[in-house]
Amino acid sequence: MKQKSIYQQFWRYAIPTIAAMLVNGLYQVVDGIFIGQYMGGEGLAGINVAWPVISVILGLGMMVGVGTGALASIKQGENDLAGAKQALATGMMALLALSPIVAIALWQFADEMILLQGAQGRMYELAMQYLDILIVGGVFALGSIAVPFLLRNDDSPNMATLLMVLGAVINIALDYWFIALLGWELTGAALATAIAQAVVTVLGIGYFFTSRAKMRLTLKDFKFQFHLLPKIFSIGLASFFMYAYGSFMVAIHNALFAEYGSVTLVGAYAILGYIVAFYYLIAEA
Template sequence: MTSKQTNSNFLETEPVSRVFFKYLIPSLIGMMLMALNIVVDGVMVGNRLGPVALAGVGIASPVFTLFLAMSLWIGIGGATLFSQAMGSKQTKQARFIFTHSLVLIIVFTIIIGLTAFIFREKLAFLLGANEETFPFTIGYLKVMLLFGFIFTLENALSIFVRNDQNPNLAMISLIVTSTANIGINYYFLYVLNLGVAAVAAGTLLAAFLGVLVLLIHFFKKDNNLRFVRIAFQRPLFINTMTVGFPSFLSEIGISVFTIAYNVTLVRIAGTAGVAAFSVLNYVHGVMLMMFLGMASAIQPLISYYHGAGLPGRKEQTIKIALKVAILAGIAACLIGQAGARQIVSIFGDFPEDIMEIATTGIRLFFIAYLFMGINFVMMTYFQSVAQIRMAIWITASREIIFMMVFILILPVIFGINGVWISVPLAELVVMITVAIHVKRHREFKTLFKVRS
């Protein structure tokens, strides 16, 4: 029996629950360590450089999100097609898709980064910087825009390694990236006394180390991620961009969310409001990484089973994922209600006005996690089976359409609390629309039934 047959049989013959958790656990560990990395970055910046510097980095964060969005757009789109091809035993086509996707990612992110670098000062103010935060925002932007392609390459390569049935190496690369980032940034901030530009440089240097770890996969005998000679294929390009678009839109939605909250809060509560949101946004990043870890676990499996024509295993996978998402959401919400003030205090000794705003914000905002995990899992499911319209609807509605409607209306009625509850209400409304869609379509009749 060949290595390829062994891997395929593992996905097709092992109990679905065992396969799911073999993917889920490494994905969650890796993503949560990356989340810890994000939080520690915030803690170090907040404690070493102060709340204004923390706010400045928070304002620049949509650029980081944009690079992540590009890597997910092409990476998830290409990896989904890769796994579908592997499921239908089209290995040659799978390798072509992999090479085609990596080339697209590198070219696109370099062009975007250099273009944005030319207009970096205007971009900083567009993102919400003011006279206080501008020096910190621009310092972060300069480095990230020039060298952000390193991060996109690392993230996309990690996605493909996971889809090539090596979730453990993808986890190890995230462990190396996150621990290296913490160590490097500690050295830059506390030993060399550098600023936020060094924080961006540390993030990219750590990502480069992650790439080196991922390259180990190419030396495995059962590796299917092999570079082949390619020519640009317009149909494949369109298909990759279409399938991956919900992932791109999801990350762009995070940027829209960050900008909308920064602009609204600076108008309502000034720099104190932006600083409070920066704390919440770091914590929110942890939760997003957790849900992204779930999505990263189910996407390769759903895509493979869809390509292999195994609907029963596909349905069992999504059923287990929904249960995990619901339990995680309940736990996160309870932690937010009980420990909001303690969470804020981790990021620094803030003035009381910032402390109160951030504490209330966490308690209200964390209600969103009751619904967010379900929406995340269902979006990934629809994307993985090429029901792109529904995947786009979930993403656009929860992160852009309903969120923007609520953040424009609710602060007028409820003040700053209206800002915090905009996302929870958006998530709830979208979850209801997903439930209606599932109830109306026959293909989901067996989704919540136990199948042997």
């Protein structure tokens, strides 16, 4: 019976997570279709050279999300609900504290990171359009990738999936509005992404203040427990390096394609990245 229970529990978490990642992968492909159709190879190239910079934000969000979720689960396994809530609240405050630091750092170095990938002219302009918006909205990028991990560790995998699906639908709808109808180029794509991330972050964090949450939070729980940060960061560090490695490889390829190929080749590499995202996201789930 115990083995059967573990098996059922595994699939209870695995199926919604895989479904959410597939939806997320589909959204990325549709996002690429909008950019490719309405902006061509230059648009795809612009977003591809911006991606390694954005990955820094996503990697940090995943590090905090994975670390916080795992530590909260450990505390729950020890029947220490108060400790689990402390870990959860500390993780959320860490995300909030990181966002201005990351935004300032990327604001200073994003330009150089784009230029190192060989971006020039129109490709450079489009990449900076995308980054200017998402760096400002970095707190939501951090939150949107961390929140699903926190929800799953609160025994709410279906809620995590629902939020990811909602975010994808909002993003696709706004992509059509901003890019196809208004012609806002990568500024529109970035706004669509930032708004979707904001919705996921706000609703996800709001869930922990409702009676449905096992680790229900109140404002009194938000006391920064500095001694928990090393544990959170050490647990989630591998997830950050996974993103860092991926973004480094994309940046290297972008630089080589820009140097020895053309903008079209960088755009073609972006299309390949959208396709590979399906496999990667399933494996991540």
